[in-house]
Amino acid sequence: MARTDSALPSPSRRAFLRGRARAETPLRPPWALAEGDFTNMCTACHACLSACPEKVLVRGSGGYPVFDPGRGECTFCGACEAACEPRALQRDAGQAPWTLVAHASGACLPLQGVVCRSCRDACGEDAIAFAPGALQAPAIDTDRCTGCGACVGTCPASAISLQARPRAEAA
Ligand code: SF4
Ligand code: SF4
Numbered sequence: 001m002a003r004t005d006s007a008l009p010s011p012s013r014r015a016f017l018r019g020r021a022r023a024e025t026p027l028r029p030p031w032a033l034a035e036g037d038f039t040n041m042c043t044a045c046h047a048c049l050s051a052c053p054e055k056v057l058v059r060g061s062g063g064y065p066v067f068d069p070g071r072g073e074c075t076f077c078g079a080c081e082a083a084c085e086p087r088a089l090q091r092d093a094g095q096a097p098w099t100l101v102a103h104a105s106g107a108c109l110p111l112q113g114v115v116c117r118s119c120r121d122a123c124g125e126d127a128i129a130f131a132p133g134a135l136q137a138p139a140i141d142t143d144r145c146t147g148c149g150a151c152v153g154t155c156p157a158s159a160i161s162l163q164a165r166p167r168a169e170a171a
């Protein structure tokens, strides 16, 4: 039976579903190939986990490595990429390590009337700003944000997450 327009999600619902799909994209180690290529190449050997001096890489679903910014900051030292013999992580010249960017949710304390600047103080890139005296969520400069995750674990309200900006699958 043909679907009627009323059976289709509304434009706002479709936008929500797209956003949710992006939010659920695993946070892979830096310089990971696009997701489909990554899971094809990665052998879940966990050499990257062992190599990471910050211990911010953990076993995720299926044994594949994921970045857990709640454990700390990625310094982009490149040790994980150097340890990856199957080349599921590939550090090409000029390539950004990943497409992650910080995002503040409605749990942000200033939105509850509580002064907090923890995320801004943790950010070494000056990517987070607050309007003077304002009780409002932080403004995140997505051009400056490297997705390092330093702000995530410092937020007392767990209001900051990293979201992946989509990257084209390799041909
Ligand atoms: S770049 Fe360095 S700090 Fe970042 S995940 Fe890889 S090994 Fe860890
Ligand atoms: S070192 Fe490479 S192949 Fe091994 S788990 Fe990490 S990303 Fe996968």
Ligand code: SF4
Binding pocket: 101, 102, 122, 123, 124, 125, 126, 127, 128, 140, 144, 145, 146, 147, 148, 149, 150, 151, 152
């Ligand atoms: S992820 Fe890193 S660069 Fe981006 S806002 Fe947080 S601390 Fe700053």
